[in-house]
Amino acid sequence: MxxxxxxxxxxxxxxxxxxxxxxxxxxxxxxxxxxxxxxxxxxxxxxxxxxxxxxxxxxxxxxxxxxxxxxxxxxxxxxxxxxxxxEGRKPMYDDAEVVRDLDVPLGIVSSNQHATIEYILDHYDLREQFETYYGRRPTIEDVRRKKPNPHFVERALADIGTENALFVGDSETDVEAAHAAGVDSVFLRREHRADDDLSVDPTYEFETLDPLTDLV
Ligand SMILES: [Mg+2]
Missing domain, CATH: 1.10.150 (DNA polymerase; domain 1)
Incomplete structure (x- = not known):
């Protein structure tokens, strides 16, 4: 696939x-x-x-x-x-550099604040890499819309203009939001998720982002 x-x-x-x-x-x-x-x-x-x-x-x-x-x-x-x-205490993961090489449109849907996401994209010089990105505005309305609600995933897919997309996250709510939006999911089991048990079945489970290059 x-x-x-x-x-x-x-x-x-x-x-x-x-x-x-x-x-x-x-x-x-x-x-x-x-x-x-x-x-x-x-x-x-x-x-x-x-x-x-x-x-x-x-x-x-x-x-x-x-x-x-x-x-x-x-x-x-x-x-x-x-x-x-x-101040260097929230670095990019080394394997996240893969986003500079993936040759398909990319998006971000985060439950962090939109202002935080914009700052991260500028700080790591990533804005050009992403066709669309959503964090939350500081409103109750956006608390309701955060994952596992598929709202922002659906908006990102509409911006990109495809439903043949993969969502990559490290939480159960990411997998739930992806499936609710009708797309496949990757559960990324990094070290901080080593012992997590999921109550949902992701399409794929990876320990790093490296396998993504073979999926586009
Ligand atoms: Mg996460």
Whole structure:
């Protein structure tokens, strides 16, 4: 099987994942901005795997406006992650250099902030390599649209103009979003995913991005 396009997740695929403590600090700063001392449960609601319902319940408990709080949390996340990239703590994986050689249209669909993705593309001089790319805007609406919702994968495929595409990610939600959008998937089992059990079946499972050159 060969494909006419490849769409990538970013974190854990093209660039290394962000240090957990850095994100935790950014989340804490969002609470501090609104003079709230968060409990561990409050923090867990906003650190990752965020849902609009969980966010709304947490904000209601503290009398916070959900949209305002989320905007602050997400822009904090982007600020600290751009700093991590700039200071060399969120490098590209060596094998991700393959995107400079793949001779089909490429896209990115990330659940990171769109501002973070744009910064990464500029910092690593990758903007020319990608025909389309989506991160999330700092809105509740885009929390609803993040993977496993196929919304942004479908938009990327429409931009590229093909349905014969492969989606490459390192999370179960990537595989789910790909299949919901009707395309094949790669689960990339890098070191940080060595022990993960998937409840979905990806089309392929690779340990590096090297095999992609034979699939286009
Ligand atoms: Mg990822």
């Amino acid at each position: 060969t494909y006419d396009a490849i769409v990538f997740d970013n974190d854990g695929v093209l660039t290394e994942i962000t240090d957990w403590e850095v994100l935790r600090g950014a989340a804490r700063d969002a609470f501090s901005h609104f003079d709230v001392d968060p409990s561990d449960e409050d923090l867990s609601r906003v650190l990752s795997s965020v849902t609009p319902e969980g966010l709304e319940a947490m904000c209601a408990r503290h009398g916070l406006d959900t949209a305002d709080f989320w905007y602050r949390r997400d822009t904090n996340y982007s600020t600290v992650q751009r700093r991590e990239v700039r």
